[in-house]
Amino acid sequence: MTASLCATGALACTLTGGMTGMPVRADDAVPETGCTTVMTWPVERPKVTSPFDEPEQRWLAGHRGVDLEAEAGTELTAPADGTVSFAGKVGGKSVVSLNHGNGMTSSFEPAATDLDVGASVLRGEPFARSDGKSDHCDDACVHWGVRRSKDDYLDPQRLVSKRRIALKPVE
Numbered sequence: 001m002t003a004s005l006c007a008t009g010a011l012a013c014t015l016t017g018g019m020t021g022m023p024v025r026a027d028d029a030v031p032e033t034g035c036t037t038v039m040t041w042p043v044e045r046p047k048v049t050s051p052f053d054e055p056e057q058r059w060l061a062g063h064r065g066v067d068l069e070a071e072a073g074t075e076l077t078a079p080a081d082g083t084v085s086f087a088g089k090v091g092g093k094s095v096v097s098l099n100h101g102n103g104m105t106s107s108f109e110p111a112a113t114d115l116d117v118g119a120s121v122l123r124g125e126p127f128a129r130s131d132g133k134s135d136h137c138d139d140a141c142v143h144w145g146v147r148r149s150k151d152d153y154l155d156p157q158r159l160v161s162k163r164r165i166a167l168k169p170v171e
């Protein structure tokens with residue numbers, strides 16, 4: 001799992017940035033290093049209805065993920081290899097979380113799965129469906145959040161973006 005994330009990041013760098021041969025650590029799988037195609041969209045035709053909005057301070061309100069248009073029952077596919085780490089209710093909403101390794105976790109709501117906690121899923125594999133209502137956009141979307149540690153949320157859009165970030169050496 002860890003190896004696969006790193007390999008993906010390394011491949012993206014090799015193809016576009018010429019970073020061949022550089023050692024790849026777990027941290028290289030996050031966008032700050034320029035490897036941006038770490039994850040794939042969890043829905044077939046992604047349409048962001050509400051983007052990530054990082055709070056200025058971690059305790060302030062913000063939007064710790066993206067909302068993707070999804071009618072009830074929309075199939076969700078794993079953005080990266082992982083294991084189901086949570087499936088159940090949080091504050092009355094149905095949540096499914098995937099642990100991708102490296103401390104990276106994706107959470108989806110409203111979502112439901114028939115898989116058991118601990119089940120392995122591969123990147124691109126269906127693992128859950130949009131199901132129920134949430135306070136993000138009722139039942140018209142699914143909220144996808146990615147965090148690297150307990151309160152360290154990343155912008156999912158940057159993790160799947162094809163944009164070239166920091167591929168040239170810094171002058």
Ligand SMILES: [Zn+2]
Pocket residue numbers: 050063065066067136143144
């Ligand atoms: Zn949301």
